[in-house]
Amino acid sequence: MSEMNDMGQDEPKKVAIAVMSGDMDKLFGAFIIATGAAAMGMQVTMFFTFWGLRAIKKNVRTGKTPFGRMLGAMYGGDITKANPSKFSFGGMGRWMFGKMMGAHNITKLVELRDLAIDLGVELYGCQMSMDVMEIPQGAFVEGVKEPVGVGFFLMKAQEADIELFI
Amino acid sequence: MSEDIKVDLELDLKGLLCPMPMVKVSQKIGDVPVGGVIRAVATDPGSMADIPAWAKSTGNEVLSAGKEGDEYVFLVKRAK
Numbered sequence: 729m730s731e732m733n734d735m736g737q738d739e740p741k742k743v744a745i746a747v748m749s750g751d752m753d754k755l756f757g758a759f760i761i762a763t764g765a766a767a768m769g770m771q772v773t774m775f776f777t778f779w780g781l782r783a784i785k786k787n788v789r790t791g792k793t794p795f796g797r798m799l800g801a802m803y804g805g806d807i808t809k810a811n812p813s814k815f816s817f818g819g820m821g822r823w824m825f826g827k828m829m830g831a832h833n834i835t836k837l838v839e840l841r842d843l844a845i846d847l848g849v850e851l852y853g854c855q856m857s858m859d860v861m862e863i864p865q866g867a868f869v870e871g872v873k874e875p876v877g878v879g880f881f882l883m884k885a886q887e888a889d890i891e892l893f894i
Numbered sequence: 895m896s897e898d899i900k901v902d903l904e905l906d907l908k909g910l911l912c913p914m915p916m917v918k919v920s921q922k923i924g925d926v927p928v929g930g931v932i933r934a935v936a937t938d939p940g941s942m943a944d945i946p947a948w949a950k951s952t953g954n955e956v957l958s959a960g961k962e963g964d965e966y967v968f969l970v971k972r973a974k
Contacts, residue, residue, distance in 0.1 A: 741951075764913040764944075767920035768951040833909050843917065 741770045744888035746881060750779030750803075751813035752822060752837060758783075758894045759840040765890070766847035773888070774844070775881045777854035780894075781863055783807045783841060784851055784872045796862030806869075807838050845871035852876045899957060899969060902926040907936035908965065915941040916948045923954060923972050931957065934968045942966055 743765045747758045758774065765772045776784050787806040791797035815821040829836075835843070845851065853868060855875035865875055885891045903926050907915040915936045926932055934945070942959060945968050949956045957969040 760913050763917055767913065767917040768948050769920075770951075832911065834911050835914055847917070 741765075741768075741890070742884075742888040743770050743772045743890045743892070744881070744885040745772070745774045745892045745894060746885075747774055747776045747780035747783065747894050748778050749813070749894055750782050750810055752810035752825065753812050753814075754894050755780075755783050755807065755810055755837055756840070758892075759837065759844055761892065762844045762849045763840055763847055766844065766849050770890075772844075772849040773881075773884045774849060774851050775854060775876070775884070776851065778857045778861070779803075781853060781857060781861060782809065784853060784868050785863065786867055786869050788867050790864070790867050791862045793862065799861055800863075807841055810837060841869075845869075852880070854878075854881075899931055901933040901969070902930035903932045905932050905934040907934050907938070907941065909937060911938050912940050912944065916944045919945060919948060919968075919970060920952070923952075923970070926972050928972055928974060930972050932968075932970045932972075934970060936966045936968070937964060939966065941968075945970065 743762070745758055745762060747755070749755065762772045762774055782803065782805070785806050789800055789804065791800035810822070811819065812821045812825050815824070851872045853863075853865065853872060853875045855877050858864070858875055903922060905918060905922055907918055910918065915934070915938055919932065919934055922932060946956045946959060949970060954973045955971040957971050959966070959968045
């Protein structure tokens with residue numbers, strides 16, 4: 729690691745993160761690690777699947793079939809709708825943690841996600857879960873790469889020095 | 895120990911928490927020339943571990959890191 733530098737003269741270290749969770753706390757973990765790694769000069773790939781997809785979504789309606797539309801209505805919105813994995817209390821927990829984090833001046837989750845994109849972290853949606861959940865590429869925020877599958881993720885994970893599943 | 899070091903950029907990291915102090919240093923290091931020094935002042939105790947770790951990973955140099963009252967003051971030299 730000590731041989732590496734910001735200017736890419738040596739091969740940068742690589743990080744691959746699979747994000748399956750849509751929980752607020754776990755997304756904080758994922759994006760803090762991703763932005764931190766990018767700041768340390770590492771190349772970061774994030775692969776969003778299933779509940780994680782909402783973290784890269786715009787606040788738009790999704791779903792084609794009745795079930796898809798119901799899912800879009802019940803698990804809709806964007807990253808700002810992420811609830812904590814404990815003490816959710818139907819949205820109260822999100823509000824409470826938001827207040828506490830604001831009091832401690834923690835960077836908002838949505839800001840961390842946008843910072844990750846600014847720092848060059850590569851974000852991918854999982855094609856299969858996008859199909860199942862009826863979330864099209866057009867529902868994602870700007871900067872999210874074209875959808876990929878597990879083969880692509882495994883290639884990235886194999887090349888990576890650090891691999892995380894969140 | 896740091897009195898005679900020329901500072902090229904002052905960086906205010908006060909109030910910022912993980913991962914922002916390290917991210918801000920990484921974003922600003924390119925603004926000083928190679929051999930240039932950033933003086934960064936943080937209030938996050940975690941930055942005492944993070945900024946030296948960042949420097950080690952990116953090949954830059956922390957000339958000094960110390961607590962001054964409630965603040966953590968770093969002199970970071972751009973090495974490459």
